[in-house]
Amino acid sequence: MNTAANNKTFFTTFLAIGIAISAAAVYQTELQTEAFLKIRTRYKWAILMIVFGLNAAAALIIVMWPDRSERIWESLNLKRFDSALSKVAGGLLVLLPLPVLWIARAEYFGNGLEAFFRLLWLFWWLALLQAAGLKLMTRAAWPTALAAALLLDGVLAEAYSLLLPISNYPFSMGWSEASRFYYASLVFSQPIYGARAPLSVWHGSRYLMLAVPFLVEGLPIWAARLWQVMLWFGVTAATCWALTRRLRLSGGTPALIFGAWLFLYLFQGAVYYHLQVCVIIILLGVSAKHPWRSLAAVAAASLWAGMSRLNWYPVPAMLAIALYVLEEPVSAASGKWRYLKSPVLWAISGMAAALIGQALYILISGNTNLEAFGSSLSSPLLWYRWFPSATNPIGIVPGVVLVSVPSWLIAYWRLGQSARPMHPLRSFALVAMLVVLLVGGLIVSTKIGGGGDLHNMDAYLVLLAITTGYFVGGRDVAEANPAGQSAASTPWALIALLLLMPVAFAILRIGAPFHYDKAKSDADLSAVGQAVQNYGRTGEVLFMYERQLLTFGMIARVPLVPEDEVVSLMEMAISGNQPYLTQFYRDLASHRFAAIVAHPQNLGVETGDFIEESDVWNRLVAQPMLCQYKPAVSFAYSHVQILVPRARPCVEFPPSIHGP
Numbered sequence: 001m002n003t004a005a006n007n008k009t010f011f012t013t014f015l016a017i018g019i020a021i022s023a024a025a026v027y028q029t030e031l032q033t034e035a036f037l038k039i040r041t042r043y044k045w046a047i048l049m050i051v052f053g054l055n056a057a058a059a060l061i062i063v064m065w066p067d068r069s070e071r072i073w074e075s076l077n078l079k080r081f082d083s084a085l086s087k088v089a090g091g092l093l094v095l096l097p098l099p100v101l102w103i104a105r106a107e108y109f110g111n112g113l114e115a116f117f118r119l120l121w122l123f124w125w126l127a128l129l130q131a132a133g134l135k136l137m138t139r140a141a142w143p144t145a146l147a148a149a150l151l152l153d154g155v156l157a158e159a160y161s162l163l164l165p166i167s168n169y170p171f172s173m174g175w176s177e178a179s180r181f182y183y184a185s186l187v188f189s190q191p192i193y194g195a196r197a198p199l200s201v202w203h204g205s206r207y208l209m210l211a212v213p214f215l216v217e218g219l220p221i222w223a224a225r226l227w228q229v230m231l232w233f234g235v236t237a238a239t240c241w242a243l244t245r246r247l248r249l250s251g252g253t254p255a256l257i258f259g260a261w262l263f264l265y266l267f268q269g270a271v272y273y274h275l276q277v278c279v280i281i282i283l284l285g286v287s288a289k290h291p292w293r294s295l296a297a298v299a300a301a302s303l304w305a306g307m308s309r310l311n312w313y314p315v316p317a318m319l320a321i322a323l324y325v326l327e328e329p330v331s332a333a334s335g336k337w338r339y340l341k342s343p344v345l346w347a348i349s350g351m352a353a354a355l356i357g358q359a360l361y362i363l364i365s366g367n368t369n370l371e372a373f374g375s376s377l378s379s380p381l382l383w384y385r386w387f388p389s390a391t392n393p394i395g396i397v398p399g400v401v402l403v404s405v406p407s408w409l410i411a412y413w414r415l416g417q418s419a420r421p422m423h424p425l426r427s428f429a430l431v432a433m434l435v436v437l438l439v440g441g442l443i444v445s446t447k448i449g450g451g452g453d454l455h456n457m458d459a460y461l462v463l464l465a466i467t468t469g470y471f472v473g474g475r476d477v478a479e480a481n482p483a484g485q486s487a488a489s490t491p492w493a494l495i496a497l498l499l500l501m502p503v504a505f506a507i508l509r510i511g512a513p514f515h516y517d518k519a520k521s522d523a524d525l526s527a528v529g530q531a532v533q534n535y536g537r538t539g540e541v542l543f544m545y546e547r548q549l550l551t552f553g554m555i556a557r558v559p560l561v562p563e564d565e566v567v568s569l570m571e572m573a574i575s576g577n578q579p580y581l582t583q584f585y586r587d588l589a590s591h592r593f594a595a596i597v598a599h600p601q602n603l604g605v606e607t608g609d610f611i612e613e614s615d616v617w618n619r620l621v622a623q624p625m626l627c628q629y630k631p632a633v634s635f636a637y638s639h640v641q642i643l644v645p646r647a648r649p650c651v652e653f654p655p656s657i658h659g660p
Helices: 003-035 043-064 070-075 084-095 097-109 113-138 142-163 179-193 204-210 221-246 252-266 273-285 291-306 315-327 341-365 370-378 396-417 424-445 455-472 492-508 518-536 566-575 578-589 611-628
Strands: 540-543 593-598 629-635 640-645
Touching: 003 113, 003 142, 003 492, 084 097, 084 113, 097 113, 097 142, 113 142, 113 492, 142 221, 142 252, 142 492, 179 204, 179 221, 179 566, 204 221, 204 273, 221 252, 221 273, 221 455, 252 455, 252 492, 273 291, 273 315, 273 455, 291 315, 291 341, 315 341, 315 424, 315 455, 341 370, 370 566, 370 578, 396 424, 396 455, 396 492, 424 455, 455 492, 518 540, 518 593, 518 629, 518 640, 566 578, 566 611, 578 611, 593 629, 611 629, 611 640
Parallel strands: 540 593
Antiparallel strands: 593 640, 629 640
16 A cells, blocks of 8 residues: 555545544533533533544545545655654654643533543544654654554653652542551561561452552551552563563564553553562463463462452453463364363463462461452442443443454454454354453453452453454464464554554543642641550550551550451451341440541431442441440541540441341
């Protein structure tokens, strides 16, 4: 295809996608207008609707217009601009859109998923300016320049959003943010707290990885926050390297573009770093030519999965089977049953290793309430969270469609364009595993406590990313040519769609820098510490919230009460764990604690993104606690409240665990 035809294909595709984004932006702007008291007369609304409408109309005219002369399309190569000055101009075009995007997001388009398509529209056009800048600087083709611009913006946005939480702010920066550091510290509970405390019953491998900073005594909380950021960066980058290496994209522009795309893709869920360890082991260890090494890799990854997350138990074996199916034709084996020998062995050994990993972790964790390890199996399912709601304005199902469709289209194109595609057995195995993980992720996403993002779709997203990498890179082996086959380049339209969503999600996560008033924070910290010491002289002090203050020695330590940390209490409440809650109520009724460090409880306030979770918390935790304890001291800046026993507790106590 000549240069003019390439340019025409690129720009018509770009404009067609722009039309779709403009239409979605108009629709979303109208919905938000309806939600905010019909403010159609406001100038911002009018300007936005006019701009989006004109953009869609103009783009449609250009796309539908009769063919232009080859000379016009050829002129878009920008060959006339080939000087030192043009390269400087190109650099400015690359840099200037970044502050424009920032200002528009903060001051004009708004924050959150409600502004998703408006922000995406602006980003799409700014990326074209950046692509022009890169083209002036490097003479790259338009598709390559736009891909580089999109991914550059996405990686910068993701890096910025990851770095935001690094702070020495002593209190939790989210309802569970600092709790993670407490659970990680339990690996070294004896030297830190002076007593052995049981490990977390959830995400054991994650807390093992987060425990590394506690090897060095006295590190501050900002070091733990930095270490978590390093895990996100490092493990995700290692996953990208492992898959890029396996696809033999060892260097050059294709490897950088694919690696950057995968880096952003894994954050769409996000796929947590402790789960990516399983992926890395499989990518580096599994090979049909080395059966014993492959079996060891599946066993090791599954053992780690058993200490990580229940729905990941079968995933390492499924990833290994996917690699085998993509790389090994049926024709290379002596019959179908012989071809299936390794996948069956991996599936059985992988599940066995995962169960062993779970049993080993339970054994070393020191927990006696074994029912807690299966709490997620008894949690209610909220099916409405599949669709747009207050919890997730996009919805799980629409979100999955947005991130999946480009990959499925690429798979359809790839399998259809080959004269000798995969054997039906291989195609069926890939599709079946993807469907199983998709359905499983959708069901888990409806569990109370979930549905706010796509992190429960992580296993499905990983398998889909690996499959997409093989198809885009042409590394899937056809039946007719076991040594590999030459593959046509994936159409630019599909590549553009593939790049757009991960980058868009990264841009959406840009937030304002975190600032805090150190004087007020220090004053609250000192006052909390003094109050805790005073109450600690008469009995136990329960840190229901803000337990990291003990972990990092920010207040003088009192004896640790391992039970009833906020994350544990929430999980036990939403799963209706009767033995745990019954003991909690006994402790409250007997006034076991001289004081409870908590946050103000919002009883009767049905606001927020997770209403059902708030209702369960209020009914099973907050109300029983406030029946037996009353606020004694409150700190407005840090939102910390200290409660002490009531002289006259409630008459009706405890509540019904199974609801009204």
